[in-house]
Amino acid sequence: MTLRQDNPSLEDSLIARYFQPLATDPGAFALGDDAAILSADGADIVVTTDAIVEGVHFLPNDPPDSVARKALRVNLSDLAAKGATPAGFVLTLALRQAEASWLEPFARALGEDASAFACPLLGGDTVATSGPLMISVTAFGRVPAGRMVRRCGARVGDRVVVTGTIGDAALGLDVLKRGAAAAVLSSDPAAQAALVARYRVPQPRNALAAALRDHAHAAMDVSDGLAGDLAKLCAESLVSASIDLVSLPLSVPATTLLACGVIGFDLLLSGGDDYEVLCTIPEQRLQAFAAEAKQAGVVVTAIGTVMAGTAAPRFIDAQGRQIALQRLSYSHF
């Protein structure tokens, strides 16, 4: 491993300069070996991997610091949903060229997040590509043995709970693409900026990991749209669910856009990039879970109930009607 570069002049010095400072864990050997050591410390190691690609998961003109944060945070979000404490990560960077003007802010932001989330760089690989930039991260966490929160544990009667607000990242992408949301919000640059920030820099809910371990029957992070991800959780748990759209936690701009008919629930429920936690909590634990979440500074909202059966989850509007979704989630191909 090591963030190896094969031209010992330019690239090695860039790597040494920008990435060695991030390799703070003794097991990373300052990126000076082929591999890193990850100590389990008696825990289970939780492993997750997610890549982001220019033009698919971030835009070509997104600033390098937000690209770095997104690359790490989409993985931290998985660790959070599984109830795991971050332990470190490895990085594959596919670049068209090794430019200090891009690498410097990228590595600085990555280091800030690695430090903030206590998830040090353990190693990586840089490769050349003629195509879009790609950043692949494999992140590691620790959970007490046997305590990873699975997708498959939801039980009939559980409340369906989400963190934060849903749909803002999809609206942020719409703003960046100068879609309908951008037009309506043209006089509100602060709202536009807030939505764009949700798209560019996820806020992973790692502060909630312990509460999820203690109370959730099932959990996953919402990365591809709430509708599709809830369908996956239900399928793994062999259950269905009913969601009350009136309970769906929405930001002020999302509420405004929905109220004036510029967008429908489709975009909010299938837009992706939320990086919130979706979980199911037994009714009798909901109060304790909410209290621990509040303590952790994370807003949680019960939006529905786990139902018997294997039908696709139903989404019920304020008039009690089931709405039909055009699509469940975002497709990369």
Added chain:
Amino acid sequence: MTLRQDNPSLEDSLIARYFQPLATDPGAFALGDDAAILSADGADIVVTTDAIVEGVHFLPNDPPDSVARKALRVNLSDLAAKGATPAGFVLTLALRQAEASWLEPFARALGEDASAFACPLLGGDTVATSGPLMISVTAFGRVPAGRMVRRCGARVGDRVVVTGTIGDAALGLDVLKRGAAAAVLSSDPAAQAALVARYRVPQPRNALAAALRDHAHAAMDVSDGLAGDLAKLCAESLVSASIDLVSLPLSVPATTLLACGVIGFDLLLSGGDDYEVLCTIPEQRLQAFAAEAKQAGVVVTAIGTVMAGTAAPRFIDAQGRQIALQRLSYSHF
């Protein structure tokens, strides 16, 4: 994680069909969760990550089965050099499109290697790219606590040892690019095929891991050319080395090409893609190491000696002259 695809129709079924059978470890949850569990079993977890890119590490018309094997094996080679026993891997696949005609042989070969090397698929991510194919693997191994073989342990007087033969992969690439080697070997298709196979499908020396743990002071795998990799090992160990080129283990075609002056030592020493193990063994352990290697079916050859100082390693020819290398290793940028 999971090898997720967001269009639940085509891609999910391809992933389920081709990759789920590879997720044989219970900790992979049949790719049905966001993350996998890796049990340390009281060992240190060794983590390594290496990516291969179309046009850089493999050729656009390389068959998908050899691409799969190379992607995994370059990582298995790192685990071998560190003395680690393979424990599993995660995969990021960046594809232009999800084609069954490519994915089927790719996944089948990957599964065969995962099984042969006891290194099951734990999870992954598939993403779309408009650029070259890229396969990033993060592989995990186990070593008894504190026993990973480092780059930095070489001591003055140690013998420098390599496995297998050096330079064949570089010659294989030359054959594929119809270079000088191809012209000279035009009447020997078997030799050409053997060299091409060395380029396309590395033979990682995992059978040697225990012997390396028991006897090597330092080790790494030779991926970017022996000259450059030896320089890195020496730099990490704060030593130098002297290599007797007459001892360098060469295949028959390499010997032929060298003898008739078509190639020089440069290409063999800096061509890259060898995926042999380079290690330093104390003199008094060399015999025991060689015996264990033979038992493991791996040919090992002492090619020189670790020297005091921090000068670049010297390469001495049959006449006792130090040869000058044009470059140490292959550059991706």
